[in-house]
Amino acid sequence: MQFLNGQQPTTDLTYDDVFLAPRRSGVESRFDVDLATSDGTGTTLPIVVANMTAVAGRRMAETVARRGGLVVLPQDVAPAAVAEIVSWVKARHPVWDTPLVLHADDAVADALNLLPKRAHGALVVVDDDDRPVGVVDEAACTGVDRFARVGEVADRHPVVLPLETKPREVFDQLDKQARSVAVAVDAEGRLAGIMTHRGALRAEIYTPALDAEGRLRVAAAVGVNGDVAAKASALLDSGVDTLVVDTAHGHQEKMIAALRAVRSVSPQVPVVAGNVVTAEGVRDLVEAGADVVKVGVGPGAMCTTRMMTGVGRPQFSAVAECAAAARELGGHVWADGGVRHPRDVALALAAGAAAVMVGSWFAGTYESPGDLQRDEHGRAYKESFGMASKRAVSARTRTDSAYDQARKALFEEGISSSRMRLDPQRPGVEDLLDQISSGLRSACTYTGARNLEEFHERAVVGIQSAAGFAEGRPLPTGW
Ligand SMILES: NC(=O)C1=CN([C@@H]2O[C@H](COP(=O)(O)OP(=O)(O)OC[C@H]3O[C@@H](n4cnc5c(N)ncnc54)[C@H](OP(=O)(O)O)[C@@H]3O)[C@@H](O)[C@H]2O)C=CC1
Ligand SMILES: Nc1nc2c(ncn2[C@@H]2O[C@H](COP(=O)(O)O)[C@@H](O)[C@H]2O)c(=O)[nH]1
Ligand SMILES: [K+]
Numbered sequence: 001m002q003f004l005n006g007q008q009p010t011t012d013l014t015y016d017d018v019f020l021a022p023r024r025s026g027v028e029s030r031f032d033v034d035l036a037t038s039d040g041t042g043t044t045l046p047i048v049v050a051n052m053t054a055v056a057g058r059r060m061a062e063t064v065a066r067r068g069g070l071v072v073l074p075q076d077v078a079p080a081a082v083a084e085i086v087s088w089v090k091a092r093h094p095v096w097d098t099p100l101v102l103h104a105d106d107a108v109a110d111a112l113n114l115l116p117k118r119a120h121g122a123l124v125v126v127d128d129d130d131r132p133v134g135v136v137d138e139a140a141c142t143g144v145d146r147f148a149r150v151g152e153v154a155d156r157h158p159v160v161l162p163l164e165t166k167p168r169e170v171f172d173q174l175d176k177q178a179r180s181v182a183v184a185v186d187a188e189g190r191l192a193g194i195m196t197h198r199g200a201l202r203a204e205i206y207t208p209a210l211d212a213e214g215r216l217r218v219a220a221a222v223g224v225n226g227d228v229a230a231k232a233s234a235l236l237d238s239g240v241d242t243l244v245v246d247t248a249h250g251h252q253e254k255m256i257a258a259l260r261a262v263r264s265v266s267p268q269v270p271v272v273a274g275n276v277v278t279a280e281g282v283r284d285l286v287e288a289g290a291d292v293v294k295v296g297v298g299p300g301a302m303c304t305t306r307m308m309t310g311v312g313r314p315q316f317s318a319v320a321e322c323a324a325a326a327r328e329l330g331g332h333v334w335a336d337g338g339v340r341h342p343r344d345v346a347l348a349l350a351a352g353a354a355a356v357m358v359g360s361w362f363a364g365t366y367e368s369p370g371d372l373q374r375d376e377h378g379r380a381y382k383e384s385f386g387m388a389s390k391r392a393v394s395a396r397t398r399t400d401s402a403y404d405q406a407r408k409a410l411f412e413e414g415i416s417s418s419r420m421r422l423d424p425q426r427p428g429v430e431d432l433l434d435q436i437s438s439g440l441r442s443a444c445t446y447t448g449a450r451n452l453e454e455f456h457e458r459a460v461v462g463i464q465s466a467a468g469f470a471e472g473r474p475l476p477t478g479w
Helices: 058-066 079-088 109-116 167-177 197-204 228-238 253-265 279-286 306-310 315-328 342-350 390-396 402-408 429-447 452-458 466-471
Strands: 018-020 047-049 068-074 101-103 122-127 134-138 159-162 181-183 191-196 219-222 241-248 271-276 290-296 332-336 355-358 380-384 418-421 458-463
Touching: 018 342, 018 380, 018 429, 047 058, 047 429, 058 068, 058 079, 058 429, 068 079, 068 241, 079 228, 101 355, 109 122, 109 306, 122 191, 134 181, 159 167, 167 181, 167 197, 181 466, 197 429, 219 228, 228 241, 228 253, 228 279, 241 253, 253 271, 253 279, 271 279, 271 332, 279 315, 290 315, 315 332, 342 355, 342 429, 342 452, 429 452
Parallel strands: 047 068, 047 355, 068 219, 101 122, 159 181, 219 241, 241 271, 271 290, 290 332, 332 355
Antiparallel strands: 018 458, 122 134, 181 191, 380 418
């Protein structure tokens, strides 16, 4: 990456302060761009979902890995629960989505409660042998008594296809039969998956992030306190593919000790550690065994660290400097926090990040773990909260003595309750991944890059005023 016309920034910069200049390009199509990462985590899309309780759970893990990204399960999840989630994710089909299931005599009210759990907008009615007998969507439940049986409102002639059917064929069948979802069955005719029109298209464009056995990948976080080696070992035994050693102040002795402990358990597993914002921090963590260093102190949407402490660093400069330091040592960085638009992802990768971590933005999707709620205007939202908020800290310390709990509650550095609205145009995390990956593919071709390494090499970044940033925003209501 270089600055436009040899500019030298005189202050540290954040995403809003910068823009990418277009360059002569020989890349003919945005589909010619390869978005695979080179950080050893096996992802084919440079997006990692942050280890936040309000964001990263099993449905998020399955859905994002199927599109090539990675989800980090939070360190607050009990080891037995992590093991259960990992084995569940690993048992998911890499192409077909997991259906929501009811029986014919379940109530329409049950269907309405279940539908927002997944973005495909339909659930499958099965018989006692798990064979699909119908499909129910929201339209079928509208204007119907909530105690009516789903069997009475279901479409009894759904598109049912063998599990081996190629996504392109699924797309064409849905088109031909004018249906919005197809249902997959195994050799015995039992329900095995569901796919929407858009899902079929996505399955042709994205490549799932798979482990050596062809199963979806998943990561998990571990803190720096307690017996880190034992915790890391338990996570690896559960089948976790990448370990994230995570604490607010990553550049501390405890982190270095934790990294050495993790490395003693497994010399090969990809290990991510953070958070830091300086080249010195990167060097110390790479030296202690991190393959990837997580960069970002204070940019997070739920984060009050900068207001509480004055500590942090504008994220674009932090990523650029840390990525350069990591590259010198053969390491990588993930840009963690503060991503609010697809452009921020492109800019972080241009600055040299191997992948970009997104938290709060993805809390406002069907796939995040929280319950869907509605505000006074009927708009759908989910609750989000920071991992250093009072809410998260009291959950994390619930087994400590009352005195210790009270001591830890003093260091609150996050928001306990915030509403993340679901975008009516993009209510599912895959809609947001589409938006991000389209923006990124386009940014690469504007720069003349066929892959993310070339994107970083060729990126020319300019510095803009607040007016420059404002000019780039659309004005949907006129002026
Ligand atoms: N990226 C960011 O800007 C930030 C992220 N977070 C996230 O919140 C979660 C909780 O992290 P964390 O609060 O580190 O909790 P942890 O449970 O991981 O504990 C952190 C440990 O480090 C010690 N410590 C020393 N100095 C600090 C410091 N300045 N801030 C925090 N701990 C310190 C703490 O001791 P003692 O409590 O005795 O001081 C404690 O033992 C993580 O997921 C983290 O990523 C939190 C804040 C900032
Ligand atoms: N200072 C705090 N930082 C937090 C807290 N919870 C999470 N985080 C960090 O934010 C990113 C995600 O950023 P986002 O803008 O996408 O939401 C996450 O990975 C953590 O590093 C917190 O309570 N305090
Ligand atoms: K912030």
